[in-house]
Amino acid sequence: MNSEDKILEMLEKHRTSAPNDFADGVMDALPNFRKAKRRGWWPAKGQWIAPALVGAAASLLILFLSGRFQPSEVQGHVGFHFELHAPGADTVELLGTFNNWKMGDIVLNGPDASGHWTASVELPEGRHEYIFLVDGKRWVADPNGTTHRPDGFGRVNSVINYYEDDNA
Amino acid sequence: MEERTDQQLVKASLDGDRAAFEVLVHRHQDSVFGLAVGMTRNREDAADMAQDAFVRAYTKLEQYNPDYSFKSWLLRICANQTKNLFRKRTRRRETEEKCLKIQEVEASAEVPDFQALEEALAGLAPKFSAPVRLKYMEGLAYEEISRILGIGVSAAKMRVLRGRKQLAEILSHE
Numbered sequence: 001m002n003s004e005d006k007i008l009e010m011l012e013k014h015r016t017s018a019p020n021d022f023a024d025g026v027m028d029a030l031p032n033f034r035k036a037k038r039r040g041w042w043p044a045k046g047q048w049i050a051p052a053l054v055g056a057a058a059s060l061l062i063l064f065l066s067g068r069f070q071p072s073e074v075q076g077h078v079g080f081h082f083e084l085h086a087p088g089a090d091t092v093e094l095l096g097t098f099n100n101w102k103m104g105d106i107v108l109n110g111p112d113a114s115g116h117w118t119a120s121v122e123l124p125e126g127r128h129e130y131i132f133l134v135d136g137k138r139w140v141a142d143p144n145g146t147t148h149r150p151d152g153f154g155r156v157n158s159v160i161n162y163y164e165d166d167n168a
Numbered sequence: 169m170e171e172r173t174d175q176q177l178v179k180a181s182l183d184g185d186r187a188a189f190e191v192l193v194h195r196h197q198d199s200v201f202g203l204a205v206g207m208t209r210n211r212e213d214a215a216d217m218a219q220d221a222f223v224r225a226y227t228k229l230e231q232y233n234p235d236y237s238f239k240s241w242l243l244r245i246c247a248n249q250t251k252n253l254f255r256k257r258t259r260r261r262e263t264e265e266k267c268l269k270i271q272e273v274e275a276s277a278e279v280p281d282f283q284a285l286e287e288a289l290a291g292l293a294p295k296f297s298a299p300v301r302l303k304y305m306e307g308l309a310y311e312e313i314s315r316i317l318g319i320g321v322s323a324a325k326m327r328v329l330r331g332r333k334q335l336a337e338i339l340s341h342e
Contacts, residue, residue, distance in 0.1 A: 016305070150236050150240075
């Protein structure tokens, strides 16, 4: 029992069991709103995509034909302010879906007296994932970001969902 | 019949199959409860936190990305819930009394050696216990642990190492 290897071996074999009635307690505590599959005129989850795409394409076509369509690079861009507190860093870069995760493309200015690095970037309407790269080796999710998402490579990206309708 | 994957069960749950979610609860309850015990050192709080984590996961199931591990997603929810609990308690200035209180660990039905191990784990500081549990009992990589607990990878490694040493020390005195 004294050997560290033996302890690790035991740890790997051991589970802390949940109380016997744990699963019943969870099931009792679940809300009922997902009890039955929704049936009605509104399409169920996932089934709205095709009609929505057809509708969107039709709307764009109408706008285009009526001459009111403007390409996205002309409309809908908004300046976003990015900031990271990294007082000891030499460089901080911003990589995201908006610059194809390209290193060296957006380098933040800083640090200021309080150790903050900043950059302002114009982003189009839509969903954008991004991450900071500190000193070319340390990946840092935006601590000010409200939404984060694992990228599947062991890191966590921050997410911006910017839609004009939401901000109208 | 072939066992359904987590992703298949999540999909079925989203389609209203409550029994599918129950399978997920049974499958992951020990992992989630184990992490909560590691963080709270209190079985009652741990059961509450683990239950809240499952309920929250159920209500947010649409947000789960099936490209990633369901268990890790669940553990992360549990870690966040537990941290929030601590924050709330800190605000009420009750944290230290409640969270540092080492509860008597219930007698385990397993072999006696595991009882000693469980007691030793309960004696570890929460900041060491949770990473040690995730590393060795859940078999997670340091990157995964760092994401679940919201700490850096090097901090996760350091805590696992120090937790291991403390654990060995506690067990050597028994």
